[in-house]
Amino acid sequence: MQTDKPFTYKVDEHLRNRISIGMRVIVPFGKGDRLIQGFVVRIFDNPKYQGQLKKIISVIDLAPVLNQECLKLAEWMAQETFSFRITCMQAMLPSAMRAQYQKKLVLLSNDINKDVKSFFSGEGEKDFDEQKIPTRILGQLIKARQQNKVEIRYTVKDKARVKKIIAIKSILTEASVVKERALLRANADNLKKLLKFLESHPNEMMPQRKVEKATNLSSNVLRTGEKKGWLTREKIEEYRDPRKNLNITRTLPKMLTSQQNQAVETVVSEMKREKATTFLLQGVTGSGKTEVYLQVIANALTNKKTALMLVPEIALTPQMVERVTSRFGKKVALLHSGLSSGERFDEWRRIEKNEAQVVVGARSAVFAPLKNIGVIIIDEEHEASYKQDNMPRYHARDIAKWRAKYHHCPVLLGSATPSLESRARAQKGVYRWLHMDTRVNQQPLPQVTVIDMRREAHFSNNMNFSKAMLTNIQQTLERDEQIILMLNRRGYSSFMMCRDCGFVLKCPNCDISLTLHMDTHSMKCHYCGHEEPIPRSCPSCNGSRIRYYGTGTQQVETELKKIFKQAKILRMDVDTTRRKGAHKRILDKFGQHEADILLGTQMIAKGLDYPNVTLVGVLNADTALGMADFRASEKTFQLLTQVSGRAGRADKMGKVIIQTYNPDHYAIKLAKEQNYELFFRKEMSIRHQGVYPPYYYTVQITASSRDEDQAAKKMYQIYGEIKKHLSQQAVVLGPTPQAVARINNRYFYQIIVKYKHENKLFAYLDEVLHKSQKDERDGIKIMIDREPLNFV
Numbered sequence: 001m002q003t004d005k006p007f008t009y010k011v012d013e014h015l016r017n018r019i020s021i022g023m024r025v026i027v028p029f030g031k032g033d034r035l036i037q038g039f040v041v042r043i044f045d046n047p048k049y050q051g052q053l054k055k056i057i058s059v060i061d062l063a064p065v066l067n068q069e070c071l072k073l074a075e076w077m078a079q080e081t082f083s084f085r086i087t088c089m090q091a092m093l094p095s096a097m098r099a100q101y102q103k104k105l106v107l108l109s110n111d112i113n114k115d116v117k118s119f120f121s122g123e124g125e126k127d128f129d130e131q132k133i134p135t136r137i138l139g140q141l142i143k144a145r146q147q148n149k150v151e152i153r154y155t156v157k158d159k160a161r162v163k164k165i166i167a168i169k170s171i172l173t174e175a176s177v178v179k180e181r182a183l184l185r186a187n188a189d190n191l192k193k194l195l196k197f198l199e200s201h202p203n204e205m206m207p208q209r210k211v212e213k214a215t216n217l218s219s220n221v222l223r224t225g226e227k228k229g230w231l232t233r234e235k236i237e238e239y240r241d242p243r244k245n246l247n248i249t250r251t252l253p254k255m256l257t258s259q260q261n262q263a264v265e266t267v268v269s270e271m272k273r274e275k276a277t278t279f280l281l282q283g284v285t286g287s288g289k290t291e292v293y294l295q296v297i298a299n300a301l302t303n304k305k306t307a308l309m310l311v312p313e314i315a316l317t318p319q320m321v322e323r324v325t326s327r328f329g330k331k332v333a334l335l336h337s338g339l340s341s342g343e344r345f346d347e348w349r350r351i352e353k354n355e356a357q358v359v360v361g362a363r364s365a366v367f368a369p370l371k372n373i374g375v376i377i378i379d380e381e382h383e384a385s386y387k388q389d390n391m392p393r394y395h396a397r398d399i400a401k402w403r404a405k406y407h408h409c410p411v412l413l414g415s416a417t418p419s420l421e422s423r424a425r426a427q428k429g430v431y432r433w434l435h436m437d438t439r440v441n442q443q444p445l446p447q448v449t450v451i452d453m454r455r456e457a458h459f460s461n462n463m464n465f466s467k468a469m470l471t472n473i474q475q476t477l478e479r480d481e482q483i484i485l486m487l488n489r490r491g492y493s494s495f496m497m498c499r500d501c502g503f504v505l506k507c508p509n510c511d512i513s514l515t516l517h518m519d520t521h522s523m524k525c526h527y528c529g530h531e532e533p534i535p536r537s538c539p540s541c542n543g544s545r546i547r548y549y550g551t552g553t554q555q556v557e558t559e560l561k562k563i564f565k566q567a568k569i570l571r572m573d574v575d576t577t578r579r580k581g582a583h584k585r586i587l588d589k590f591g592q593h594e595a596d597i598l599l600g601t602q603m604i605a606k607g608l609d610y611p612n613v614t615l616v617g618v619l620n621a622d623t624a625l626g627m628a629d630f631r632a633s634e635k636t637f638q639l640l641t642q643v644s645g646r647a648g649r650a651d652k653m654g655k656v657i658i659q660t661y662n663p664d665h666y667a668i669k670l671a672k673e674q675n676y677e678l679f680f681r682k683e684m685s686i687r688h689q690g691v692y693p694p695y696y697y698t699v700q701i702t703a704s705s706r707d708e709d710q711a712a713k714k715m716y717q718i719y720g721e722i723k724k725h726l727s728q729q730a731v732v733l734g735p736t737p738q739a740v741a742r743i744n745n746r747y748f749y750q751i752i753v754k755y756k757h758e759n760k761l762f763a764y765l766d767e768v769l770h771k772s773q774k775d776e777r778d779g780i781k782i783m784i785d786r787e788p789l790n791f792v
């Protein structure tokens, strides 16, 4: 019943020399002895367990994939995040190394009915996926299984594959070249060519496709060469290279400004003293934080150490990847979701074998198997994407701090708009605080104008643009400078409504309206993936007056094209960036000034550094303010400050125009002034009054079930119990249904506990976690999330 613990297996004689701690193994598990992938965490003689031990079926790895550090970290992490230990271990490995299970049905008897027969269609075994089999046939299969005519078999597949290519090597000596040439017929041009090539590459191992390209010879000719004993052809391993499309020109360290220098020196000195100090580098946009990171990393390498650098959703910031790779070349390994699983697997192995000493990656790269780490850097530390929102629900910042202690190295958190949590810790002296308050270009931060859209709307025909915005775009275009326009889509979607009866098209599986997608011409649910065609008439009243609400980037693009006929526009949103590498193509084009306007969602707000951008426009600042999330103001302030920071980063002055319906809101007013410090003080006092983080800790407990009653009941039961384990000081919110109460036909109920010090709370939550394995069998899923970032 309680499976979150190590189990003991017998190691057969033939495996004894092969097995060691940290390797993956395949073992039979549970009543049906289905095969699953496990990890070896301890090897010992004389087990206490008296019964018959099951045997390890096979060992997957030749060398351990989890080292001592990982195993210790997994143990800590499981406790800290209320996760299962094995889930934590799996999270540390590239997806290709996580087990993929396959269920097969095996036919044991021929005395079967026609439904079962049709399922097997003449074969002895078939892949089996309950979801894809019609209910009637599934029923027959279950019956056949009960009669022992059919058996379910589980297999474990390891997807981690090494890529092999064919390589060619000349084995001719100088003397034999002469001899072979003499033997060739006069018209054997191809062979002559090959012989010449081999002569000039003695003993060199070369990929066959390169040889083919260099000589313009076909593989047939090469095979003839092999038969003649001129060359060998063999399979060698080749890494898949995610860097092949990057523009890499080697860059040299820049002369640091005095503020940058101060920051680098301070971090490096802690690195040399092997102190696990956490730094908060608070530097305004354009203050040159990246150069600080690069020089700290360079120092780590000089000291024979490695460096780990995390960036948010790296696929979105190809500029950052290029900057690091341009400085450190082949020493860099990349780990992020934009890579194929094969590429990730290869990068992981390069790190593991110490062939790469600098890792740049998104959240899960925090587990990169680096040894001897000299510094861990987290750029844009306030970003929500550093928190994983399924089990294990870890925050990369916490893992980084744990690893820093293990390696005795500093952590450097950087941001222009730190999270309130980190900024408060810097204030208290828990983190060391580094400031950079001027831009590298010595220019002031761009000037921000806020436009009150409540007044504009009446005068303008163009729904999305104020007069000031249009004038400024026009002027910027005339100066041949570039513009970034952001359409904020957080907490906001485009939906379809009937103007006659008010009908809104909703997802059949979730309590949320469907979103219009013009690229696929369909209505989609962002929660469960349900998709259906765009209705031509109202499904409810059959009327034809259907309106599509909400402004999409596409609609804005059309409007822009009408107004500025000459301007070249690039659009960046989920629709235009779906294909691999699309982000980079769009940004490269913009960087080369092949377009004047970059129009996008909040994915364009961060990290971009283009010297010719002098105008930034925010079309709708306030969509996030309406959300029932206590972090709404913080997120809005951060987003506006970040996007404003894209303007005027080189020698030209920048300008920002923000359109809003809430010009008096403090988040907007202070973003206009780009006054982080004032915002911090104001927001802290609001959090204090509201009993919210960073003054209080939070934990969210959620129960979900296909049966609404069951989910609610479970939540009320937990609520009743948890109260008994809390002091007077703690506050419990709920139980309430979640903001989207039903997702994929499951109902969600939650409570949120706000607390300061509660010594019995964690023991109780542990109990909830362990009981959840039983709940799961009753169809209830329990989730425990510490410091949740999405509060609704």
Ligand SMILES: Nc1ncnc2c1ncn2[C@@H]1O[C@H](COP(=O)(O)OP(=O)(O)OP(=O)(O)O)[C@@H](O)[C@H]1O
Pocket (backbone or CB within 6 Å): 254, 255, 256, 257, 260, 283, 284, 285, 286, 287, 288, 289, 290, 291, 415, 416, 440, 441, 606, 607, 608, 609, 645, 646, 649
């Ligand atoms: N010491 C320096 N000398 C000259 N140029 C520099 C120096 N440091 C940084 N730069 C340049 O200044 C620009 C801004 O730096 P960078 O992009 O690192 O800022 P940032 O602090 O990361 O800003 P943001 O938070 O807005 O992303 C870049 O083009 C960078 O190459």
Ligand SMILES: [Zn+2]
Pocket (backbone or CB within 6 Å): 498, 499, 500, 501, 502, 503, 538, 539, 540, 541, 542, 543
């Ligand atoms: Zn209608």
Ligand SMILES: [Zn+2]
Pocket (backbone or CB within 6 Å): 507, 508, 509, 510, 525, 526, 527, 528, 529, 530, 743, 744
């Ligand atoms: Zn749905």
